[in-house]
Amino acid sequence: MDEQTIDLRMIRTYHFLSDALFELVLKKPFEEITVTDICKKAMVHRTTFYKHFEDKYQLLETMFSEEQRKFIELHIEEGETEQEYYRRIIRQMFEYASKYKDFFVQSTSHIKNDFMAYLLKNTVSTYLNRCFHMDEKRLGIPSPVPIAIMSEYYTGAAIALIMWWLQNGMRTSIDQMVDYMSFMIVW
Known part of the structure; x- marks a missing residue:
């Protein structure tokens, strides 16, 4: 074969x-x-x-790793401002959450251990960590806050906001959520 x-x-x-x-x-x-x-x-x-x-946990981890790879492939596009780039990232997160809403709502309501929450957090955190490092390199200016701390902060905020949005029936449009999150980051 x-x-x-x-x-x-x-x-x-x-x-x-x-x-x-x-x-x-x-x-x-x-x-x-x-x-x-x-x-x-x-x-x-x-x-x-x-x-x-090895087990169902490794299968789940592989599933999240595959999604993480898709996020990591996002790069700043030529002519795109930093703000446009981050808006695109935020949009991608909300679109992903919308696409898999049933999975996230059901799985988080069923979690007895933290394995799924850890995988979701790790996916978002790894992605943001990479974005912040790319920005630091692209701008040539070191971050005033350690990147690991920024990644944790924005990961927690992003996950909490996305879960709130899903649990409240996604009544606010993705466009509006992107605007809100962008304003909170800049403000």
């Missing part, structure tokens, strides 16, 4: 398993979901699951 066929099978298996976990989290708490549940839903053998992942 050629290498491309193996890679495509691995990708397909990953998608089946991650989709299954996503659907299951919408129905019951993550802690109650078993590898057997995931495999049944994905129609994948447990041995196949364990060839790719």
Whole structure:
């Protein structure tokens, strides 16, 4: 079997398993979901699951890492101001939350341990950390506040605001939320 066929099978298996976990989290708490549940839903053998992942936590972490990679690929575009760039980042976070709203609302209401909250926080924090380092390098001016502290601060604020928005039925438009968050950052 050629290498491309193996890679495509691995990708397909990953998608089946991650989709299954996503659907299951919408129905019951993550802690109650078993590898057997995931495999049944994905129609994948447990041995196949364990060839790719140690446990359901590693699968979930891989899912978040994949999303984190998408965020990290965002770069400042030519001719874009710093404010426009950050507005685009904020918009991306709200659009992502909107797309996966059921997952976030259900999973956070089901959390008994902090694993999912940790993964979400880590995804946003890693992304913001990278953005702040790029800004520091691009501007040639060191940050007056350590970047790790800024990342933690804005991560906490962003997650709390996004969760509030989701739990309140997303009655405020994404455009308005981007404006509000931008004003709070600048103000």
